[in-house]
Amino acid sequence: MSERTGLVLATKKGVFVLEGDAERRNWKLSGPFCEAWPINHAVADPKTGTIYAGGGNEWFGPAVWKSEDRGKSWSHSSEGLAYAEGKDPISAVWSLAAANGSLYAGVCPAGLFRSDDGGITWSHISGLQDHPTRPDWQPGGAGLILHTILPHPEDEKQLWVGMSAVGVFHTADGGASWEPRNAGTRNDYFPEDQRYPVFGQCVHSIAIAPGTTDRLYQQNHCGMYVSDNGGIEWRSIEAGLPSSFGFPAAAHPRDPDTLYLFPLNGDSVGRYAPDGKAAVWRSRDGGASWQDLRAGLPQENAYLTVLRQAMATDSADPAGIYFGTTSGAVYASADEGESWHCIAEHLPLISSVETFAYDA
Amino acid sequence: MPNDTAAPPTSSQTGSNATQVRVVLPGPLLRLFPGSERELVVSAATVTELLDVLDARWPGMRDRLCDSRPAIRKHINIFVDGRSASLETPLPPGAEVFILTAMSGG
Numbered sequence: 294m295s296e297r298t299g300l301v302l303a304t305k306k307g308v309f310v311l312e313g314d315a316e317r318r319n320w321k322l323s324g325p326f327c328e329a330w331p332i333n334h335a336v337a338d339p340k341t342g343t344i345y346a347g348g349g350n351e352w353f354g355p356a357v358w359k360s361e362d363r364g365k366s367w368s369h370s371s372e373g374l375a376y377a378e379g380k381d382p383i384s385a386v387w388s389l390a391a392a393n394g395s396l397y398a399g400v401c402p403a404g405l406f407r408s409d410d411g412g413i414t415w416s417h418i419s420g421l422q423d424h425p426t427r428p429d430w431q432p433g434g435a436g437l438i439l440h441t442i443l444p445h446p447e448d449e450k451q452l453w454v455g456m457s458a459v460g461v462f463h464t465a466d467g468g469a470s471w472e473p474r475n476a477g478t479r480n481d482y483f484p485e486d487q488r489y490p491v492f493g494q495c496v497h498s499i500a501i502a503p504g505t506t507d508r509l510y511q512q513n514h515c516g517m518y519v520s521d522n523g524g525i526e527w528r529s530i531e532a533g534l535p536s537s538f539g540f541p542a543a544a545h546p547r548d549p550d551t552l553y554l555f556p557l558n559g560d561s562v563g564r565y566a567p568d569g570k571a572a573v574w575r576s577r578d579g580g581a582s583w584q585d586l587r588a589g590l591p592q593e594n595a596y597l598t599v600l601r602q603a604m605a606t607d608s609a610d611p612a613g614i615y616f617g618t619t620s621g622a623v624y625a626s627a628d629e630g631e632s633w634h635c636i637a638e639h640l641p642l643i644s645s646v647e648t649f650a651y652d653a
Numbered sequence: 654m655p656n657d658t659a660a661p662p663t664s665s666q667t668g669s670n671a672t673q674v675r676v677v678l679p680g681p682l683l684r685l686f687p688g689s690e691r692e693l694v695v696s697a698a699t700v701t702e703l704l705d706v707l708d709a710r711w712p713g714m715r716d717r718l719c720d721s722r723p724a725i726r727k728h729i730n731i732f733v734d735g736r737s738a739s740l741e742t743p744l745p746p747g748a749e750v751f752i753l754t755a756m757s758g759g
Contacts, residue, residue: 328684352681352755353717353726369685375720378722382721
């Protein structure tokens, strides 16, 4: 048996799975799964290989789907995935993370749930909804969503979450209490003298540098940032990028200084690849400098958008990098971003791309 | 998962004033609950009781039709003898209940 890379894609019309060959060159597509529900995020638990997919259906509401056989069969549940009577009901699941035997789900309106039985039943981690800033949270373009869940790599009581347009929040006690961690990130849409608020920033994604417990990267609606103390303070690393606007930030599997982005042309001018030329941007020095990676990516009339959860790295060596577009294409690099090829196209809008390893 | 551990159908009795009604479920809902039936006769006195009966047979089905307000989901319609119903709507003996998905999507 040899270990191979698989991708799980969340799309507007169900989940798809791509299984790669030993060279990560040829890929076999299966799907659509989950009754073609709109799915916002799909992940594979690295410990068990179980795939979980979270979304929300216009008719039937939110649910988390589960497959223990790489997509061949599925079940679903939302038992306990609800706010108290009288509150705005949950419309959809937006983010999932498996860690320390638990599964976390971020939802809209922004809140966090945990399952300790593999997604069968859920309980509300109410500390976030009870936060004193909650009445003043404002939605971003996709609604008031909790779109990023980042478990601490060593301490199971610690988590970071990203909410739009609220910012990054951190808990050190398993979710009972939370503090905003947005110092140094700006909101260009606030009055000039209020652009560095305690909360209210539009975080787009956060990633933790591998092998560290406190270096975080953040792609924000208004800038690109790094923190070396778990988000207590952030500093800009956007110099050298074609734009301060983008959605995903994907960390290298082993090198804490290497990071991948897909900058877009700007938030008010289309939000697509600058000049219609697709490029992944990579830093090898923690954001001090950036290099555009274009070999094999379309360089003409490519008005691509890559959403916040739609870029991922695998654990192979050299690292594989993958991204999915809103126009339904998936691009892959098996050499750390040096060269790319399209491995799937004509899919529905891709919301997320995550990797998993499997034995073939 | 709750939806694939459905209990075998039983003659349900839920409440002292429960009456026999005929229920028709929508196709997209049936696909979510393997083994569920398009048409069935159950005992229920209100729409809420009817959803409880369905949930007992196919765990998780209530969540798909009703949200936490609680109310029938915005894009689900339940008709009792041809009239649009709410959770509190009583079910007269012999009523015909159609549960339908609304026209929506994209």
